[in-house]
Amino acid sequence: MTRFVILCVSAFTLVATVQAFAEEPASNRYTMEKTDNGFVRLDTRTGEMSICTEQAGQLVCRLAADERRAFEDTLSELSARVENLESRLDALVPPEDSMGTEIPDEEELDRALGAMEKMMRRFFGMVEELQKDFDGKPGVPPEPLPDRT
Secondary structure (H helix, E strand, O other), X not given: OHHHHHHHHHHHHHHHHHHHHHHOOHXXXXXXXXXXXXXXXXXXXXXXXXXXXXXOOEEEEEEOHHXXXXXXXXXXXXXXXXXXXXXXHHHHOXXXXXXXXXXXXXXXXXXXXXXXXXXXXXXXXXXXXXXXXXXXXXXXXXXXXXXXX
16 A cells, blocks of 8 residues: 555656646757857756767767766665665565455454454443433433334
């Protein structure tokens, strides 16, 4: 159940992020500056810079070396955090196949039904005692008990 909630929250966050990116026109997101070897592309949203060169009639952009290293460091850090969170979650939530999927035997059912019967008898006993207390008050005529079938 907890994994399901985490998955739903993650999916919702992802959808909201995609919608936010879709609402902003791509033409306003990037700026290009000409250099001696090609172009430098700046992502105005993230600040990420890419080096772009023309190859076979297409513009090919790659992350700058410093940014690539920062990207990989961030990716490694996030991967470690995800693994840590997953291990903590696994410690809290037992695997689904160990969550009592066995069918109880006849003895267990009898014991459970006996406990329920005992509880119900005690409950109705308390109700009867309360009814007697209310029926015995002076000035209040006793109400007839309904037929029980």
